[in-house]
Amino acid sequence: MKKITVWGFSWVPPVAQGLVRDLRVRWALEEAGLAYESRCIDTGERNSGDYRHKHPFGMVPVLESADGAMIESGAIVHAIAEQCEALMPADRRAETLGxxxxxxxxxxxxxWNLFVMDVLHGEEAWVPLRRPAVVDEVNHRLAALSECLADRDYLLGRFTAADILMTTVLRFIRHTNLLARFPSLVAYVERCEARPAFDAALRNQLDGYARNEPVAA
Structure with a gap:
């Protein structure tokens, strides 16, 4: 990939900062050592004809390069990983992809459902009725993931693109204490977030939000 541009939002509320999915793409690019330019749109531009030409649903991220444009964070991370042995080991490609x-x-x-319920709909009457079942489902997934990790540092024993996606997924419940029930998952997230490439990607995203923070009335 050459002449890479990553599109994200110009600003999001603090509760969503560090969670928007362009973070995954930035992290993968940092791990792969690929330089990129950041571009942003505000919420009013999402439905513009120009941006809808880039992303038909008006979402982020979009990655543009000399090879063309791509949408969907998972697909973009996969495309980056295919060019980086460290992120997609040739002898464990199928396992990484899985x-x-x-x-x-x-x-x-x-x-993600729990995040949406708590953060976007927390004051609505239906949430207390639905939330316990969602929490049960989250705990079920976390318990299974904890067993899969066992005594491994990473999902495949070594860091891959799968860990980029899994870590950014687990960040969606950072507003809860659910992860704390699984010390191995807490350690896993901390281990992944301690990587210099994650720090660089997060700073890149947050710096953009800081530059575009709305002026208080």
Missing amino acids: WMFTALNTVEPPL
């Missing part, structure tokens, strides 16, 4: 899909299709849905 865990990438597990993060996005098995673990993320209930965790």
